[in-house]
Amino acid sequence: MIYFFSGTGNSRYVAEIAAGKLNDLCCDIVSPQPFCGETLGLVFPVYAWGLPFVVEEFIENQLANLLSSKKVTYVFCIMTHGDDMGYADNILRKKLATVNLPLSAVFSVFMPNTYVCLPGFDVDKDEVADGKVSKTVEKLKSICQQIENKEERVDVNRGALPYTKTYILRPLFNKFLVTDKYFHISDSCTLCGACASQCPLKNIEVSDKVRWKGNCTGCLRCYHKCPNSAIKFGKFTEGKGQKKSLKSIVE
Numbered sequence: 252m253i254y255f256f257s258g259t260g261n262s263r264y265v266a267e268i269a270a271g272k273l274n275d276l277c278c279d280i281v282s283p284q285p286f287c288g289e290t291l292g293l294v295f296p297v298y299a300w301g302l303p304f305v306v307e308e309f310i311e312n313q314l315a316n317l318l319s320s321k322k323v324t325y326v327f328c329i330m331t332h333g334d335d336m337g338y339a340d341n342i343l344r345k346k347l348a349t350v351n352l353p354l355s356a357v358f359s360v361f362m363p364n365t366y367v368c369l370p371g372f373d374v375d376k377d378e379v380a381d382g383k384v385s386k387t388v389e390k391l392k393s394i395c396q397q398i399e400n401k402e403e404r405v406d407v408n409r410g411a412l413p414y415t416k417t418y419i420l421r422p423l424f425n426k427f428l429v430t431d432k433y434f435h436i437s438d439s440c441t442l443c444g445a446c447a448s449q450c451p452l453k454n455i456e457v458s459d460k461v462r463w464k465g466n467c468t469g470c471l472r473c474y475h476k477c478p479n480s481a482i483k484f485g486k487f488t489e490g491k492g493q494k495k496s497l498k499s500i501v502e
């Protein structure tokens with residue numbers, strides 16, 4: 252069973268390909284099904300060289316119940332990222348240890364970038380995004396082969412200064428930037444409600460205005476999926492793009 256979290260579709264896409272190749276089931280951690288089989292898979296995006304809060308909470312609060320007393324013989328994780336992941340695997344290994352699970356194999360794969368909320372960060376140009384997706388689809392063949400063989404593996408893109416990113420920058424990012432208080436809408440908002448219906452945490456309310464309710468994991472689905480490009484994060488998203496849907500990349 253593969254449990255995935257996906258803000259904007261990249262990790263869902265990877266989880267579905269892996270499930271197909273491994274002849275396994277996958278489900279969203281937002282509405283998880285009980286565990287079946289013997290291999291546990293986790294697929295999710297890297298956030299600030301670590302895990303999204305919602306994934307940490309899933310492991311801490313829900314995973315043990317879903318596993319019930321079933322025997323798990325192999326645990327793998329595939330993280331998706333735009334650039335690099337620092338020591339996100341160490342954070343994951345520590346989290347899994349709190350529920351007595353090992354991390355047998357961990358992989359990271361490049362996917363189109365979704366982070367746009369700081370100066371200098373924007374979505375990838377189309378050709379860069381397309382290139383990342385096709386390389387990852389190719390790499391998933393060998394990743395899934397290794398998972399099938401139950402190999403112990405750490406095959407990740409840590410990038411430069413991984414310790415500084417995960418253990419110094421990440422706590423600051425989580426403290427100051429994982430918040431919905433800077434979201435606001437522009438005049439192009441039609442109050443269509445797409446943001447509210449898409450939000451994985453049901454954190455958005457649309458009436459005569461759009462209101463974020465304070466329980467945000469920072470996934471930016473609302474920003475990227477807004478059909479009118481009306482959602483802004485402070486002043487930092489001015490002039491930034493929205494991620495193309497993967498269907499349009501793949502088809």
Ligand SMILES: Cc1cc2nc3c(=O)[nH]c(=O)nc-3n(C[C@H](O)[C@H](O)[C@H](O)COP(=O)(O)O)c2cc1C
Nearest residue numbers: 257258259260261262296299300332333334335365
């Ligand atoms: C809040 C946030 C933080 C991110 N942090 C990182 C990061 O530390 N390193 C990186 O390479 N990509 C980072 N990204 C980009 C995503 O990891 C990447 O685009 C991922 O594939 C998105 O997957 P999804 O579509 O399943 O949400 C971040 C994205 C968001 C929204």
